[in-house]
Amino acid sequence: MKTLLPVPEIAVGADRVDKIGADLAALKEAPKRVLLVIDRMLSHGGVGKRVREALATTRHETALWDGLAGKPTGAQIDTAAALARTHTAEAVIGVGGGSALDVAKLVAAIAGATDSVERYAFCANPLPTIPLPVICVPTTAGTGSETTHTAVFANAAGKKAWAWGPELAARKAVLDASLTTSLPAPLTAATGIDALIHAVESCTNANRFEANDVIAHAAIRLIARHLPAAVREPQNLEAREGMLVASCYAGIAINNTGTAIAHNIAHALGSIGKVHHGRAAGLGLRASLPWSLSASERAFADVAEAMGGPRDAGALPGLVDRLIRAVGLKVALADELPGVTPERLAAEMALPENEAMRKSSARPSTERDLHDLARAVLTAS
Numbered sequence: 001m002k003t004l005l006p007v008p009e010i011a012v013g014a015d016r017v018d019k020i021g022a023d024l025a026a027l028k029e030a031p032k033r034v035l036l037v038i039d040r041m042l043s044h045g046g047v048g049k050r051v052r053e054a055l056a057t058t059r060h061e062t063a064l065w066d067g068l069a070g071k072p073t074g075a076q077i078d079t080a081a082a083l084a085r086t087h088t089a090e091a092v093i094g095v096g097g098g099s100a101l102d103v104a105k106l107v108a109a110i111a112g113a114t115d116s117v118e119r120y121a122f123c124a125n126p127l128p129t130i131p132l133p134v135i136c137v138p139t140t141a142g143t144g145s146e147t148t149h150t151a152v153f154a155n156a157a158g159k160k161a162w163a164w165g166p167e168l169a170a171r172k173a174v175l176d177a178s179l180t181t182s183l184p185a186p187l188t189a190a191t192g193i194d195a196l197i198h199a200v201e202s203c204t205n206a207n208r209f210e211a212n213d214v215i216a217h218a219a220i221r222l223i224a225r226h227l228p229a230a231v232r233e234p235q236n237l238e239a240r241e242g243m244l245v246a247s248c249y250a251g252i253a254i255n256n257t258g259t260a261i262a263h264n265i266a267h268a269l270g271s272i273g274k275v276h277h278g279r280a281a282g283l284g285l286r287a288s289l290p291w292s293l294s295a296s297e298r299a300f301a302d303v304a305e306a307m308g309g310p311r312d313a314g315a316l317p318g319l320v321d322r323l324i325r326a327v328g329l330k331v332a333l334a335d336e337l338p339g340v341t342p343e344r345l346a347a348e349m350a351l352p353e354n355e356a357m358r359k360s361s362a363r364p365s366t367e368r369d370l371h372d373l374a375r376a377v378l379t380a381s
């Protein structure tokens with residue numbers, strides 16, 4: 001299916017968040033009562049203060065949920081949704097990294113019913129049809145959650161679960177680079193590389209099509225241009241804004257065609273150990289590229305060109321490796337995953353919940369391939 005799905009309205013500009021009350025007022029529902037979902041780390045600092053002040057200026061009655069520290073659990077999402085119901089919220093604002101935005105989207109989607117979010121994991125049941133409108137304000141440049149129709153959480157068993165569907169689309173994204181300047185370099189690097197892998201996989205996998213490639217290539221060009229500066233000079237607003245736009249575009253691109261084998265590896269690494277998702281995806285692409293190239297040479301050649309290299313698929317592994325190292329991400333994993341064998345990682349990769357990513361890869365994989373890819377990731381140095 002070759003469809004460019006609808007994209008939220010996207011506002012871009014430093015200090016743009018100070019107008020979020022006006023953004024709410026401009027929604028067709030003209031909501032007066034709002035639930036603010038914000039990362040706990042940001043809630044009591046300058047970012048939380050700015051958002052609350054902006055909402056006070058426009059006299060919005062705001063309930064605050066800042067119970068998120070780390071990855072969201074189903075129980076946390078249910079608690080936030082219960083708050084949305086008791087506050088009779090008419091809209092949700094999500095401020096933070098991809099996890100906070102995912103919580104905001106899920107809360108908005110389920111607030112109209114009373115079931116636990118777990119009921120909707122892996123689309124086991126359809127989401128309520130009329131979600132509350134959501135405005136997403138990302139404070140990292142990586143997941144692109146503000147433009148995807150996907151949201152991730154941990155289920156009661158502690159396993160990664162996700163839901164997807166148009167009900168999880170944000171109504172508006174506000175890309176404000178002034179909110180990302182305090183992000184530490186290692187997180188800037190890991191989230192930025194995640195955005196790169198989203199863009200690369202979306203325009204090289206089996207679902208790719210030209211109308212979407214254009215978006216992915218734009219994201220790749222922006223990342224190649226801005227990520228090193230965003231890591232090196234945290235206060236560089238031009239680089240920070242370039243990365244916010246890039247991760248947003250990469251989110252649009254994966255929303256249309258999905259990811260591929262590098263994300264299969266990343267999800268498996270994330271389940272086995274505490275490897276940051278962005279770094280895991282970067283290492284997954286780095287390890288799998290030599291294996292993938294032959295299946296989609298033209299597409300990978302276009303990526304190499306978008307990264308500033310020659311239009312040659314063979315140049316891509318070197319370009320990706322250099323960027324990962326240039327932004328300071330460690331390539332070797334073995335010390336962090338003691339005792340994890342290629343067999344163990346390959347078995348995790350082969351789990352049914354990872355099948356969609358594996359199947360959308362341009363090159364079909366055998367059991368032997370998964371084992372070889374797992375070994376390549378674990379022995380990288």
Ligand SMILES: [Zn+2]
Pocket residue numbers: 143194197198263277278281
């Ligand atoms: Zn990712």
